[in-house]
Amino acid sequence: xxxxxxxxxxxxxxxxxxxxDGRGLEAVALFSSAGHQRLWEKRYKAELGGRVLAEHVVTxxxxxxxxxxxxxxxxxxxxxxxxxxxxxxxxxxxxGEALDLGWxxxxxxxxxxxxxxxxxxxxxxxxxxVNRARKVESAEEAMDFQEELGVWPVVVxxxxxxxxxxxxxAKSPAELLEGCQAVFERGxxxxxxxxxxxxxxxxxxxxxxxxGGVLITEVWRYDKRDSGDRRNLYYETLNVSxxxxxxxxxxxxxxxxxxxxxxxxxxxxxxxxVDERGPCLIExxxxxxxxxxxxxxxLLHHHSLFELAACHFLEDxxxxxxxxxxxxxxxxxxxxLSGIQDVEIESITEVLGLDEIERLPSFQGTGMLxxxxxxxxxxxxVNTKAWEVYLFHADPAQVAADARAARALLxxx
Numbered sequence: 001x002x003x004x005x006x007x008x009x010x011x012x013x014x015x016x017x018x019x020x021d022g023r024g025l026e027a028v029a030l031f032s033s034a035g036h037q038r039l040w041e042k043r044y045k046a047e048l049g050g051r052v053l054a055e056h057v058v059t060x061x062x063x064x065x066x067x068x069x070x071x072x073x074x075x076x077x078x079x080x081x082x083x084x085x086x087x088x089x090x091x092x093x094x095x096g097e098a099l100d101l102g103w104x105x106x107x108x109x110x111x112x113x114x115x116x117x118x119x120x121x122x123x124x125x126x127x128x129x130v131n132r133a134r135k136v137e138s139a140e141e142a143m144d145f146q147e148e149l150g151v152w153p154v155v156v157x158x159x160x161x162x163x164x165x166x167x168x169x170a171k172s173p174a175e176l177l178e179g180c181q182a183v184f185e186r187g188x189x190x191x192x193x194x195x196x197x198x199x200x201x202x203x204x205x206x207x208x209x210x211x212g213g214v215l216i217t218e219v220w221r222y223d224k225r226d227s228g229d230r231r232n233l234y235y236e237t238l239n240v241s242x243x244x245x246x247x248x249x250x251x252x253x254x255x256x257x258x259x260x261x262x263x264x265x266x267x268x269x270x271x272x273x274v275d276e277r278g279p280c281l282i283e284x285x286x287x288x289x290x291x292x293x294x295x296x297x298x299l300l301h302h303h304s305l306f307e308l309a310a311c312h313f314l315e316d317x318x319x320x321x322x323x324x325x326x327x328x329x330x331x332x333x334x335x336x337l338s339g340i341q342d343v344e345i346e347s348i349t350e351v352l353g354l355d356e357i358e359r360l361p362s363f364q365g366t367g368m369l370x371x372x373x374x375x376x377x378x379x380x381x382v383n384t385k386a387w388e389v390y391l392f393h394a395d396p397a398q399v400a401a402d403a404r405a406a407r408a409l410l411x412x413x
């Protein structure tokens with residue numbers, strides 16, 4: 001009996017496919033577009049295609065016909081479905097319903113794709129703190145919401161999207177209306193206004209099993225910086241030990257949020273602000289974290305979180321503290337460095353410092369590096385980071401020293 005995998009076009013699904021291949025499982029690959037299928041053929045099919053029994057492009061319009069075709073071709077059914085990309089998990093939910101695969105229904109996944117709906121659902125929970133928010137369609141509605149709040153700033157964001165894309169922090173009526181217009185023009189969803197929550201931002205990553213049991217695998221702390229008029233830019237992401245505050249508080253809050261939203265059989269990535277009142281949700285996705293966090297999380301636990309997720313996508317098993325190794329986690333440190341580009345470069349001539357960075361004791365890899373000839377825009381969100389450097393070591397002091405060294409070394413000219 002094979003399993004279905006949607007858009008195996010990235011290193012994350014490749015990790016899971018290698019594991020499942022090693023367990024003797026075969027796959028049927030589904031693609032949300034012909035472009036994704038071409039990417040699979042270019043980057044991964046040579047290595048991973050040997051145990052793929054069939055490939056299909058699937059759209060919402062073709063789903064019913066494809067479900068009938070798959071049911072006829074594989075009358076024994078499927079082990080389950082492995083989705084991973086937040087942009088297409090709604091399609092994954094529809095595939096799961098069409099083939100009765102037991103994954104999350106569409107109405108649950110919609111909560112993770114629409115921030116307004118998500119917070120409306122959470123307001124029904126008496127135990128989950130949620131900030132005030134409202135979708136608006138006019139300047140009058142926007143100003144009415146701000147007057148009800150009575151304070152600045154007001155957060156302006158799209159109901160869709162991720163990674164701080166099109167997020168604005170308005171400190172005046174003019175900035176509020178400019179932010180609303182920018183979100184509307186970006187087309188990532190409707191315009192959502194939110195009450196600003198102060199404090200420090202943390203990440204809770206985890207796995208939820210088929211019965212709703214939650215295992216928090218890591219907590220991270222964001223260090224975000226402002227640069228000129230560009231606010232809340234990614235600078236560093238640092239792991240938080242399980243015996244360090246506020247790990248337990250964030251973990252308990254994240255568990256309550258996932259329970260209220262009804263997610264099952266999935267990894268999740270949650271961003272939470274912690275102020276004097278405690279944790280408050282910023283957003284949550286039914287997916288792995290980006291920024292290499294699940295790779296570093298796997299190193300922190302000395303156990304693959306991709307393999308753990310693959311098991312829960314396909315099997316009715318309970319999560320357990322023994323799935324991870326927190327004593328090992330607490331004896332190690334990990335960090336993601338994010339480059340903030342303050343000067344736009346139309347065409348890079350050289351990348352400096354990379355050889356030296358690769359020799360640092362805690363070096364684990366790089367991401368988002370531009371090559372000579374490529375353009376480097378100003379950093380504004382997760383997609384316009386200048387670069388990422390990943391560090392992991394048993395000595396936190398070594399990680400901190402290597403972080404300083406990497407920032408001094410790496411630059412574009």
